[in-house]
Amino acid sequence: MRFLALFAFVSVLGCGAPPGGKAPAAIGTLPPASSPAARSASGSVSASASANDVAVPSGTFAIHIPPSAKWPLELAAPALAFGAEQTTLVAERGTAAIAHIEPLASRWSTAPFVNVHLLPQQITAPRLLASSIPNVRVQALHDGESIAFRLVWNDDTPNGNVASGMFTDAAAVQLPIDAAASPMMGHPGGRVQILHWKALWQKDQDVGFQDVHTLYPNIWSDLYWFSPSAHPHPVQDIAADPYGRAWLIALSAGNSVALVNRSTPAQELIAEGFGTLTAQPESATTARGVWFDNTWVLVIERPLKTADPLDAPLSSGGKTQAAFAIWNGGDGNVGARKHWSAWVDLEVAK
Amino acid sequence: MAKVKNWQIGRDMEYPIAHTPPKKQVTYIFDINKCIECQTCTVACKTGWTSGKGQEHVFYNNVETKPYGGYPQQWDVKLLASRDLVKWKRGTLTTPTIFEDHAPLDPPTGHRPTEDDYASPNLGEDDIFGRVDRGAHVDGQHPMWMFYLARICNHCEHPACLAACPRKAIYKREEDGIVLIDQERCRGYQECIKACPYKKTFFNMVSRTSEKCIGCYPRVENGEVALCVESCIGKIRMHGFSVPNAEPDPKNPIDLIVKIRKLALPLYPQFGTSPNVFYIPPIHVPEEFLEQMFGPNVHAAKELYRRVSKDRELLGALLLFGASTRIITRFEVQGDEAVGWDATGAEVARVPMVERAFERERFDEKHGTFRHNLM
Structure with a gap:
């Protein structure tokens, strides 16, 4: 299926795929010179097609996003490679810096992975009745300073918008703060830390904040009180105005889901049972997700050691657990309507 | 699940x-016999509370035409269908409510409106039930009907x-029963939008949280009626309080009515949600339709409304609709006037039982x- 999907991707863009249903590239090999990957080298997307990698100057994101970019980004479809399959998630230690590691960095291609099985959440209300994401492949790397998780799962449609009845793809990594915390978002006295990423926030980063006119280009409104600018009244302008900001109620109330100038598509949260999920005011977690070839590839990363008592303790040579959750926005997944896993043993290599 | 009293369904x-x-x-009490759908209430509310970005489709207050109108479209028909x-037996609901007709781990039975359902707030406006055939004429009462x-x-x-809120971000205030969404806690799961049978919670795509009518709580805390009540030019609305599960107070106009x-x-x-906006049913509309909408007491209410002039206490309470910007908590009929007092004991309304009329000399x-x- 990935073979066919790759062909479709190329042919839709009119990039010289031969007729007759034969794709120009096999899985694991590079697309031809006229493919989007090669075009991207000329500037629209700087992902390199010359290696199964995105060259990453340490500390920066290499994928440059032009303001006019479509979303999801027109990335080349490099072959995804993994190390050996294991049952325990081992975060191998490397010498290269982990901070801001790209989802397609070459180091992932040798890191061992765990194929984590996901179940639709049916323990508490509201339930997810049918599963659409049966598994997620998870890897981990660290450098003694930061730890990164790479989550790879199949999803035919990238959903990065929210509106009435419209939901975003998302993923989460859960780590226990207190030993023996329930994998189901902890329990009273058994706290968990949750590192959360949303495609919505990723899209905010990649191509700009989802404003009303982004989704509804023909929208017209006679009145936005105290909007300092003209139609289409960008929400950032309103948020910057002390009077206009009062009309952004959740933002004024300090709700972190309402931020209009998010610095990372990730958020740190804690929970000790259903309904207790609480965002952390300080978040050292960063993330980056890319979608291509019906697949999300996401890296979520946090410092290994922190002074924050509400961060799950991690250390070189330490053993703990991790659990994972995936939301398929196109299938109406939101909140408790999600796919989740049991605890997976996690070893942070010395 | 807990057992709760619901006097509106008799069980x-x-x-x-x-x-x-x-x-x-x-x-609140709305006398919809008097409503002309001028939307002044809607505009007052919209201007006051929901003129922000992302609130374009948010109408805490709306006025729609029945039987065909509805905002969001078919909000009620979709759930009914x-x-x-529904079956009633001597004032008791014998069929399950939206809390009783599903598996234990499911939220209240509901439906989620689509984008299109929010696109045309006035669709169905002024459409009548029935057809105006050739030769149709008014003979006492119109054969067609609609109401606002x-x-x-x-x-x-x-x-x-x-x-329905899995985050417990929605709460009902102990002091006045106003239901609010905590804007600090909501994460925009939209479960409330699916569950509310009246579709009066809305998703704000800019704040990415759900929002709902705040009952003008800053005004209520100061004893003032809501913006939609104060602005009503037809004086169809009364705003007050009632004490749940208590003996009704005949001096409280809300309790009396x-x-x-x-x-x-x-x-x-x-x-089954035990709503707290009460409607005086439109007396020209067929009871089959009204019973579906307002329950089994429609006939008695219509009959009472037709002879309300003979019930001085009731008439006095009705005449205090729109008579003050203060919330009237006590009233009396004194001679040929109805008098209302607010919670502080101050007299805030005094209206004549019979509208005064003056006849001027024909020649100036x-x-x-x-x-x-x-006239």
Whole structure:
């Protein structure tokens, strides 16, 4: 299926795929010179097609996003490679810096992975009745300073918008703060830390904040009180105005889901049972997700050691657990309507 | 699940959360016989509360035309059509409410409006039920009918939005029963939007949280009526309080009209949320339709409304609609006037039981012209 999907991707863009249903590239090999990957080298997307990698100057994101970019980004479809399959998630230690590691960095291609099985959440209300994401492949790397998780799962449609009845793809990594915390978002006295990423926030980063006119280009409104600018009244302008900001109620109330100038598509949260999920005011977690070839590839990363008592303790040579959750926005997944896993043993290599 | 009292359906019912009723409950009465759908209430509310980015489709208050109108479209018809026919037996609902007709781990039975359902707030406006055939004429009463239904959040005694919120971000205030969404806690899961049978919670795509009618709580805390009530030019609305599960107070106009005379009825009581906006049913509309909408007491309410001039207490209470910007908590008929007092004991309204009329001299000598006296 990935073979066919790759062909479709190329042919839709009119990039010289031969007729007759034969794709120009096999899985694991590079697309031809006229493919989007090669075009991207000329500037629209700087992902390199010359290696199964995105060259990453340490500390920066290499994928440059032009303001006019479509979303999801027109990335080349490099072959995804993994190390050996294991049952325990081992975060191998490397010498290269982990901070801001790209989802397609070459180091992932040798890191061992765990194929984590996901179940639709049916323990508490509201339930997810049918599963659409049966598994997620998870890897981990660290450098003694930061730890990164790479989550790879199949999803035919990238959903990065929210509106009435419209939901975003998302993923989460859960780590226990207190030993023996329930994998189901902890329990009273058994706290968990949750590192959360949303495609919505990723899209905010990649191509700009989802404003009303982004989704509804023909929208017209006679009145936005105290909007300092003209139609289409960008929400950032309103948020910057002390009077206009009062009309952004959740933002004024300090709700972190309402931020209009998010610095990372990730958020740190804690929970000790259903309904207790609480965002952390300080978040050292960063993330980056890319979608291509019906697949999300996401890296979520946090410092290994922190002074924050509400961060799950991690250390070189330490053993703990991790659990994972995936939301398929196109299938109406939101909140408790999600796919989740049991605890997976996690070893942070010395 | 907890057993809770629901006087509107004449029995106890299952509700997902055990809770104690508020000390007093904010309550509204709308006399929709008088509503002309001028939308002044809608504009007052929209201008006051929901003129922000992302609130374009948010109408805490709207007025729609029944039977065909609705905002969001078909908000009620979709839910009615998805459930079994409702049955009442001597004032008791014998069929399940939206809290009782599903598996234990499912939220209250509901539906989620689509984008298109929010796109045309006025669709169906002024459309009549029935057809105007050739030769049709008025012979006493119009054979066709329609009516205007003004709607706000019902600040239900058993809110479905609150029951559906997995984050417990929705709460009902102990002091006045106003139902609010905590904007600091909401994460925009839209479960409340699916569960609220009246579709009075809305998703704001800019704040990425859900928002709902706040019952003008900053005004209520100062004893003032809501913006939609104050702005109503037809004076169809009364804003007050009632004490849940208490003996009704005949000096409280809300209690007299709703609980003692039973002139005003809840909207879709069969859903089971125990809504707190009560409607005086439009007397020209067929009872088959009204019973589906307002429950089994429609006939009695219509009959009472037709002879309300003979019930001086009830008439006095009705005449205080729109008579003050203060919330009237006590009233009396004194001679030929109805008098209302607010919670501080201050007299805030005094209205004549019979509207005064003046007949002027037909000829104005000062200006040397004839006058017309218009009724």
